Amino acid sequence: MLAQLNSEVLGELSDFLAQLKSxxxxxxxxxxxxxxxxxxxxHVLELYECLISQYESGFVCYxxxxxxxxLETEVNIAMAKIRVxxxxxxxxxxEIVLKMAVGEDFEMIRSSYNRELCYNLEHCIHHQALIKIACNQLDYITLPDSFGVAKSTIDYVKSLESSIN
Incomplete structure (x- = not known):
């Protein structure tokens, strides 16, 4: 389920990129x-890539x-990376150990693959929200209402709407 949610959010990103001028x-x-x-x-794609490519080692360092x-200059390369x-x-x-730079040292933090998928999902949605703001001036772009919005927010809004009706 978690992998599927991540795949769907990446799919939204790919659908957006398919509309975007180079x-x-x-x-x-x-x-x-x-x-x-x-x-x-x-930035988003490389964090996913880190998680997947470093998975076998059991250590992930973003x-x-x-x-x-x-990946930031060629839309088609970014879309191909999303598919991969x-x-x-x-x-x-x-279990995964997250290695994080803290100044000149590193912190080692216990985590798990699923926890890091959660992180990447929220991280992707956060950057989609920033991208959505950048697209306000691009009148040729059509984005779904869910683009850049956390799933919990979407569910909350739906619950409010159903309580009104």
Missing amino acids: EDFADLSPVLKTSSIGQHVR DDRKRDKS LQANLLLEDK
């Missing part, structure tokens, strides 16, 4: 000022990312 993907956003939509997409420039990630999300839950 220059709106790669150029600095006038709304975001210091970053591009592509940089946000790359600081050890490739920072592949093509979606195909590899369904892994057995197991």
Whole structure:
């Protein structure tokens, strides 16, 4: 179920990218000022990639990312990466040690694959919300209401609507 939710959110991201003009993907956003939509997409995809590629070792360090420039400048490469990630999300839950840089040292934090999937899901949704703001000026983009909104918020709004009716 958790892998499926992640796959769906990544699918929303891919559907969005399919609409986006290359220059709106790669150029600095006038709304975001210091970053591009592509940089946000790359960041999200590379965290998923870290989790999946480092899964076997049992240690995950999100600081050890490739920072592949093509993921932020080439829409088709980002969409291809999404498909690869979606195909590899369904892994057995197991204990994972999260290695996190803290100043010049590292913290080792006990976690699990499913916990890190939760983190990546929320992280992706958070960046989708930022991307949604950047798209306010792009009148050719159509986004679903769920884009950039946490699943718990969607469920809460639905419960309010059903209590009114």
